[in-house]
């Protein structure tokens with residue numbers, strides 16, 4: 199058998215062609231019946247002779263099929279995946295996820311310097327970029343919901359959240375996890391803190407779910423003092439977005455806000471416990487963050503005045519890590 203070609207893995211023409219096709223909505227424009235290159239060019243405002251070359255490569259890649267009799271391009275079952283909103287959002291260059299992936303083009307600088315590529319490419323960090331563009335922000339929140347659509351109810355069931363009458367969800371997004379925790383544990387009330395547009399989206403979502411009287415939303419930053427005195431401070435997929443210094447600051451804010459016998463809970467992908475190497479590289483490239491080992495997370499907590507109590511798996515890819523608050527810390 200022939201050796202597999204490294205070029206099949208390293209070729210950039212095909213992934214970029216697919217991402218451009220998703221951004222232009224070629225699958226949606228073609229529909230099940232297919233469309234000619236001229237029709238697709240008119241629908242997408244692209245020059246027909248240029249678009250045809252993209253389509254020809256998409257045929258080579260097995261994403262579209264070309265019918266010579268009708269001169270129509272139809273999405274194959276593989277290509278049709280691009281027409282679903284959740285997949286399209288990951289590939290579309292005008293959405294947060296697709297835009298961030300493009301910064302992988304600067305991975306060499308990240309590997310050479312350790313600095314994230316995203317700010318280098320776009321002139322500001324990921325979160326500031328989202329703040330400046332509501333479409334990016336919305337697409338990111340939707341992506342976060344999609345990635346937790348099956349996991350959030352499982353995490354809500356897999357852990358005894360009922361021990362904590364009041365949980366502050368720190369950087370809780372528009373509420374995908376807290377909403378499931380509140381549904382599964384009627385005795386719990388919550389506070390969700392996130393950046394302003396996402397906190398506003400969370401408030402709407404809680405109200406629509408009939409949970410408005412059990413949850414408060416706060417627009418703010420987790421680098422500033424947090425709502426004080428809660429029983430638990432939850433950080434779900436937060437710590438891995440940040441380098442050690444920033445992560446320690448966030449953890450220290452939780453410790454300062456927490457009541458003396460309160461708990462700080464991390465839901466995190468943990469290296470050696472299901473964390474994915476590709477996501478680790480994305481965290482480095484986009485944020486300067488990382489998927490850490492359990493020991494590294496315990497040490498990070500200790501550096502912020504948190505005492506590790508234990509960890510349990512809550513999904514195949516994430517652990518819940520429980521920390522107590524060291525009362526002697528300022």
Ligand SMILES: C[S@@+](CC[C@H](N)C(=O)[O-])C[C@H]1O[C@@H](n2cnc3c(N)ncnc32)[C@H](O)[C@@H]1O
Nearest residue numbers: 325342369370371374392393418419420434435
């Ligand atoms: C990876 S998402 C995780 C969202 C949510 N915890 C979840 O698991 O679905 C990271 C969240 O951190 C929020 N965030 C980023 N910087 C923040 C800051 N300085 N203060 C508060 N939230 C912030 C983002 O808006 C985003 O909702």
